[in-house]
Amino acid sequence: MPVEMIGWIAPRVSSEIMPPSGPPFNVEVIAETARLHEQAGFDRVLIGYFSHAPDGFLIGAHAAAVTRRLQFLLAHRPGFVAPTVAARKLATLDHLSGGRTAVHMISGGNDAEQARDGDFTDHDARYRRPQEYVTLLQRTWTAPVPFDHQGEFYRVVGAYSDIRCQQVPHMPIYGGGGSPAASAALAPVVDVYMLWGEPLKTTAAFMEEVRAVARSTKHQLTFSLSTRPILGRTEGEAWDRARRILATITARHQGTVPPPHNAGSLRLLEAAADKEVHDSCLWMALAVATGARGNSTALVGTPETVAEALVAYYDLGATSLLIRGYDPLADAVAYGRELIPRVRALVAERDAARGEAAAEPLTPPLPAEGEGGDLGQDYSTVTDLARLRGWSMSQPRSVAQ
Secondary structure, eight states: OOOEEEEEEOSSOOBTTBOOOSOSOOHHHHHHHHHHHHHTTOSEEEEOOOTTSOOHHHHHHHHHHTOSSOEEEEEEOTTSSOHHHHHHHHHHHHHHTTSOEEEEEOOOOOHHHHHHTTOOOOHHHHHHHHHHHHHHHHHHHHOSSOEEEEOSSOEEEEEOOSOOOSSSSOOOEEEEOSSHHHHHHHTTTOSEEEEEOOOHHHHHHHHHHHHHHHHHTTOOOEEEEEEOOEEOSSHHHHHHHHHHHHHHHHHHHTTOOOOOOSHHHHHHHHHHHHOSEETTTEEOHHHHHHTTOSSOOEEEEOHHHHHHHHHHHHHHTEEEEEEOOSSHHHHHHHIIIIIHHHHHHHHHHHHHHTTOOOOOOSSOOOOOOTTTOOTTTOOHHHHHHHHHHTOOOHHHHHHHO
């Protein structure tokens, strides 16, 4: 089946090597980031959720208004908005975007992050809650008559929504987590189970655990896998850039990275303790440097090397691939020119060998400049945007070069 390429959108440009600058909500940054991802051939972009960040619903609405084909994956935490209310908000956004919205259920792996918004639910309950939450979302989107519900976390009487998702029967639901509690709760209800970039052997084993849970409830799902590609025109150039990124992150943190407590991060650190580089080019050092907070493992190499590494996860069953750079806008351009077309071509070869029909990508890649583009320096589009918008691009460009 065709691969879904997912990027990342935020209301200001920042990363582990780029301190946030400017206002926390910049409508021009949102618009230009969305357009860049659409032009680069991404199918969808993730809109993250953080306890200190602007509202993702409005970020998605603005991004949808300035694009035509790009789809959106809105991260959403249960526990703060009633599921029936969230169902109407999400359905409204789905109509506003022309049926281009999906939701990513974030259970929350950090007690301090949850507490900032007043949630003190324990870990296992935080994963039981999304299962009930998703069930109520789906029921609100599809119930033909008012319904009542009494569960562990929610009670509603006479719930009904006039607005339904534009997508039928409803928008796709993503979710994930690295613990048994996460897979037990989410595998029976999500359409796409999201994973971070672990070694292939570990990934295959965990996928089978998730599939087993889904099968036990007669539910079918697919997988998404997230990594941080670092590209270079040669293997040496890519690894030089990767080490500069590591040096920048290490200097910024100065040994102050708190240890993680969530299972997904602990799994990454366990793999890092076993080996620094797994498989062909999965580099674990950046996960260690950041405390494995979220998507933090890198695939390092030429576009050909990284494309093959990504498609190895596709071969395991990850039909969605989320890629995000340390120089967010410039890397998105480079991915569109050098990486995404190669990934799609390799996937098409796999599908053809299995007799499956290949589908056209939702958005075309950026036209190549010169012979194969220039990964290290040819980011003129992004640099021009930065100058026009007043964004600071000096630090990430020094790393890229």
